[in-house]
Amino acid sequence: xxxxxxxxxxxxxxxxxxxxxxxxxxxxxxxxxxxxxxxxxxxxxxxxxxxxxxxxxxxxxxxxxxxxxxxxxxxxxxxxxxxxxxxxxxxxxxxxxxxxxxxxxxxxxxxxxxxxxxxxxxxxxxxxxxxxxxxxxxxxxxxxxxxxxxxxxxxxxxxxxxxxxxxxxxxxxxxxxxxxxxxxxxxxxxxxxxxxxxxxxxxxxxxxx
Numbered sequence: 001x002x003x004x005x006x007x008x009x010x011x012x013x014x015x016x017x018x019x020x021x022x023x024x025x026x027x028x029x030x031x032x033x034x035x036x037x038x039x040x041x042x043x044x045x046x047x048x049x050x051x052x053x054x055x056x057x058x059x060x061x062x063x064x065x066x067x068x069x070x071x072x073x074x075x076x077x078x079x080x081x082x083x084x085x086x087x088x089x090x091x092x093x094x095x096x097x098x099x100x101x102x103x104x105x106x107x108x109x110x111x112x113x114x115x116x117x118x119x120x121x122x123x124x125x126x127x128x129x130x131x132x133x134x135x136x137x138x139x140x141x142x143x144x145x146x147x148x149x150x151x152x153x154x155x156x157x158x159x160x161x162x163x164x165x166x167x168x169x170x171x172x173x174x175x176x177x178x179x180x181x182x183x184x185x186x187x188x189x190x191x192x193x194x195x196x197x198x199x200x201x202x203x204x205x206x207x208x209x
Contacts, residue, residue, distance in 0.1 A: 030192035031055050031114055034143050034200060039063070041139070043109030048098050048130060049116030053078030059089050066108075068096040099125040106135040114143040115198075118173035124180055131183040134205045140184055142201045143192060146175050175199075182206075 031054065038045060039060040047055060050067030051074045059065050069075050072095055082090045096102055098113075099122050111130045120126050130140050178201060179186065188202040 028054075029194065030143055030198050030200065032058060033192065034112065034114060034141060035059060037202075038110055038112060038141065041110050044107070046101075046103070046108040046111045046130075046133060048101075048111065048113040048126070049119070050075070050078055050093065051115075053081040053090075053093070055112075055114060056082060056087055056090050057085055059087075061089050063089050065090045066092045066094070068094050068098065068101070070095065070097055098129060101129045101133050103133045105132055106138075107133045109135055109138045111138070111140045112143075113141070115145070117142055117144045117178060118146075123173075123177040127178055127181045128183070131181050131205055136205050136207045138205050140203045140205065142178060142203070143198055144173070144178075144201075145197060146173055146199050 035055050035058040039058075042062060043064070045059065045063050045065045047065060047067040050056070050069050051071075053067065056065065056067065056078065067075075067078060067090065069078070075093055075095055078093050081087075082093065094102075098116070098120055111134045113126070113130060117123050117126065127140075127142075134140050181203075183206055184203040185206060186201060187204050188200075190200045190202075192198040192200045
């Protein structure tokens with residue numbers, strides 16, 4: 001089932017006022033761990049699907065962070081957060097469709113997408129775009145819910161899968177769209193809290209890509 005871009009926008013206009021206190025709080029530990037890893041790197045960072053900017057305050061001052069999101073309602077909250085906290089490491093926040101990123105090839109040292117890939121239409125295109133704007137040898141980091149094949153989480157994922165457009169995300173999202181990008185090689189896959197519900201993928205842009 002493909003997410004519709006209008007459904008995504010509508011869903012996140014509805015989620016924007018309560019996101020930080022609901023899913024944002026639920027996913028905080030995994031987001032914090034990923035940002036801590038990024039802080040050990042250097043250079044430029046693209047945060048795809050930056051949302052309300054919950055991760056922005058965690059990025060270290062030595063980084064130059066650009067955030068993009070399709071939802072203006074989410075971006076308005078992210079911009080207010082940056083201004084309120086004086087986050088100098090955030091150099092730009094832009095409205096953009098992740099399927100067609102308005103950046104030149106090899107623009108960023110690190111490209112991050114947290115809880116986005118199971119939300120967007122055409123996730124293969126989004127991953128390909130993330131790879132395109134990442135420099136060769138750079139890293140693409142994805143934190144997402146993927147379909148669990150077995151157990152209670154697998155059952156629930158399949159049960160709620162048909163409600164993707166209403167929920168604003170795929171509960172039955174497979175890894176295949178992420179792993180199909182030939183420009184990227186997976187170098188690490190880790191379970192992410194809470195309860196290993198999410199997965200963190202660390203991928204490197206191939207030098208010849």
